[in-house]
Amino acid sequence: xxxxxxxxxxxxxxxxxxxxxxxxxxxxxxxxxxxxxxxxxxxxxxxxxxxxxxxxxxxxxxxxxxxxxxxxxxxxxxxxxxxxxxxxxxxxxxxxxxxxxxxxxxxxxxxxxxxxxxxxxxxxxxxxxxxxxxxxxxxxxxxxxxxxxxxxxxxxxxxxxxxxxxxxxxxxxxxxxxxxxxxxxxxxxxxxxxxxxxxxxxxxxxxxxxxxxxxxxxxxxxxxxxxxxxxxxxxxxxxxxxxxxxxxxxxxxxxxxxxxxxxxxxxxxxxxxxxxxxxxxxxxxxxxxxxxxxxxxxxxxxxxxxxxxxxxxxxxxxxxxxxxxxxxxxxxxxxxxxxxxxxxxxxxxxxxxxxxxxxxxxxxxxxxxxx
Numbered sequence: 447x448x449x450x451x452x453x454x455x456x457x458x459x460x461x462x463x464x465x466x467x468x469x470x471x472x473x474x475x476x477x478x479x480x481x482x483x484x485x486x487x488x489x490x491x492x493x494x495x496x497x498x499x500x501x502x503x504x505x506x507x508x509x510x511x512x513x514x515x516x517x518x519x520x521x522x523x524x525x526x527x528x529x530x531x532x533x534x535x536x537x538x539x540x541x542x543x544x545x546x547x548x549x550x551x552x553x554x555x556x557x558x559x560x561x562x563x564x565x566x567x568x569x570x571x572x573x574x575x576x577x578x579x580x581x582x583x584x585x586x587x588x589x590x591x592x593x594x595x596x597x598x599x600x601x602x603x604x605x606x607x608x609x610x611x612x613x614x615x616x617x618x619x620x621x622x623x624x625x626x627x628x629x630x631x632x633x634x635x636x637x638x639x640x641x642x643x644x645x646x647x648x649x650x651x652x653x654x655x656x657x658x659x660x661x662x663x664x665x666x667x668x669x670x671x672x673x674x675x676x677x678x679x680x681x682x683x684x685x686x687x688x689x690x691x692x693x694x695x696x697x698x699x700x701x702x703x704x705x706x707x708x709x710x711x712x713x714x715x716x717x718x719x720x721x722x723x724x725x726x727x728x729x730x731x732x733x734x735x736x737x738x739x740x741x742x743x744x745x746x747x748x749x750x751x752x753x754x755x756x757x758x759x760x761x762x763x764x765x766x767x768x769x770x771x772x773x774x775x776x777x778x779x780x781x782x783x784x785x786x787x788x789x790x791x792x793x794x795x796x797x798x799x800x801x802x803x804x805x806x807x808x809x810x811x812x813x814x815x816x817x
Contacts, residue, residue, distance in 0.1 A: 457502035458595045458654040462661055466675055474566035476503035478678055485679035489772045492642055492684055495672030496601030498664055499681060502654065505569030506594045507562040507576060511585035514558050520720050521579035522550070523703065525713035529554045534622045534639060537711055538703055539572060544725035545699035546706075548572050549691065551639060553624045561635070561650075565693045579721060595657035599664055599673070600646030600684075602815075607668040608647055612636065619647075630663035632656045641681065643688025644815055683769050686778060689740065689811030695751060695766045696738060696780060702729045705736045705782070707810075734785035738766075740812055741779045741805040747798050749779035749805070756802065757792040765796065771812060778812050779805075 454472040463470060468479035479500060481488065491497050509517060515527035524537030534553045538546050548568040553561045564572040573589040580587050599608055605616050614627040614636055624637030635650035651657045665673065682692070691697050691706055703709050703726070712726050743749055749768035754761045763783030771778040779796065783789070795802035 457500055458651075458657040459500045459502065459597075459661055462658050463500065463675075468675070468677060471678070473678060474503055476566060478503055479675070481677040481679050482675050485677065485683070486772045488674055488676040488680035489683050491672060491674045492601045492644055492676060492680065493773055494602070495674075496599055496603045496607055496646070496668060497642075497674055497676030497680065498661065498668065499598040499600065499676050500657075500661075501596040501598050501648065502594070502657065503566035504596050505564040505566060505572065505589065505591040506596075506650065507564060507569075507573050508588045508590050509560045509562065509576070509580065509585050510588075511558055511583070513583040514560055514585045517576075517580040517583040517585045518552065518560060518562075519716050520583070520718065521576055522552070523712040523720065523722065523726065524552070525716040526552055526554070526560065527716070531556055532623055532625050534624055534637060536622075538697075538708075539575060540702070540722035540726065541699055542722055542725065544702040544722045544729050546693070546697045546701060546703060547575060547699055548693055549697055553635065553637065555624075555626075555635070568693065590652075593652050593654060595651040595654040597649045597651065597657060597661055597664070598640055598646060599649070599668070600640045600642040600644050600676075601673075602644060603668075603671045603673070604644070604646040607664060607671050607673055611663050611667055616647075621645075624648075630660045632660055634660070641688075641690060642684040643690070643811065643813055644684075682767075683772065686767055686769055686780065687771055687773055687811065687813035689780070691738075691780075692767060696782075701736070702726060704729045705734055705738070707738050736763075736782040737785045737787070738810070739763075739781055739783055739789060740808045740810040741765075741781055741794070741796065742771075742774065742808050742812070743777040743779075743796070744804040744806065745777075747777065747803050749777045749796055749798070749803065753779075754797040755781045755783055755805075756795045756797060757787070757789075759795075761797075762787055773813050780810070 518526040768779035
């Protein structure tokens with residue numbers, strides 16, 4: 447008999463997904479839609495029109511108090527005290543050795559209030575680390591993940607779909623900005639952020655049980671614009687094409703931001719110490735033992751995580767993510783290779799079940815939308 451306590455948690459949109467025919471799977475302890483029909487069709491809809499995602503498995507941790515900014519400057523690698531009210535930053539939380547515990551988006555809601563958004567599997571660890579690191583500051587840390595639902599509308603027609611349903615002037619909301627508005631009559635935090643490489647918005651609904659009303663309104667308005675519900679499979683291929691790292695694959699606690707080519711998120715210029723500073727300063731000065739690259743297959747055989755990368759028959763790295771790219775029409779992958787490897791020469795292959803698949807090394811991202 448299964449243990450009810452170990453069963454995945456359902457989001458406030460579970461019934462909506464079931465009615466839409468979604469394939470639901472356990473993802474990071476949550477019952478999430480993998481796909482509704484064709485994952486390729488969902489992917490293409492996001493690139494050409496728009497897709498609607500349930501991201502309610504993500505975690506929301508609120509910091510409030512006079513020293514909220516100082517606490518985050520100490521706890522994270524970013525310079526969060528420099529972020530203006532209404533803006534957001536992509537950043538990371540590392541351990542003392544500089545290894546990435548999670549990558550985060552932090553929204554500054556007020557002079558003394560921030561919302562930290564963490565990846566689903568890491569919410570308990572991030573919440574605990576923030577509470578511990580904030581111990582010497584005048585700030586309150588509260589994990590509010592259970593109170594929120596998170597819906598994302600992503601794609602070139604996102605503005606057209608959302609505009610009639612919100613009191614916000616969407617032209618005034620810049621990329622990586624978020625403000626309190628209403629959507630479908632519900633108070634929300636409306637942010638111009640996403641994980642697909644397209645324009646779009648993330649809508650934080652609180653209380654979570656109001657999410658079906660917002661979802662249904664977006665679907666009704668979006669139908670004539672080509673909006674479709676999209677699942678985790680499409681989200682993964684979209685983020686891969688956009689060259690965006692996934693925690694647990696491109697980012698782990700054994701890798702620093704510099705390994706992932708994301709050293710720019712580490713802000714050494716901020717005053718005072720922060721967790722991992724000494725190790726990260728050393729990492730910034732030394733050659734990287736690993737480097738993240740993009741690969742495009744010349745054939746059709748799938749590239750998958752864990753496969754070896756070879757140059758002239760010699761193993762030089764390992765795939766971290768791989769999948770067919772609906773936009774490029776070829777399999778793509780990201781891989782860590784030796785940091786000092788010259789990728790401009792030699793024949794590169796990936797070991798696919800004992801046979802070499804010819805690949806080309808390309809600059810990330812694989813896809814970049816036209817502005």
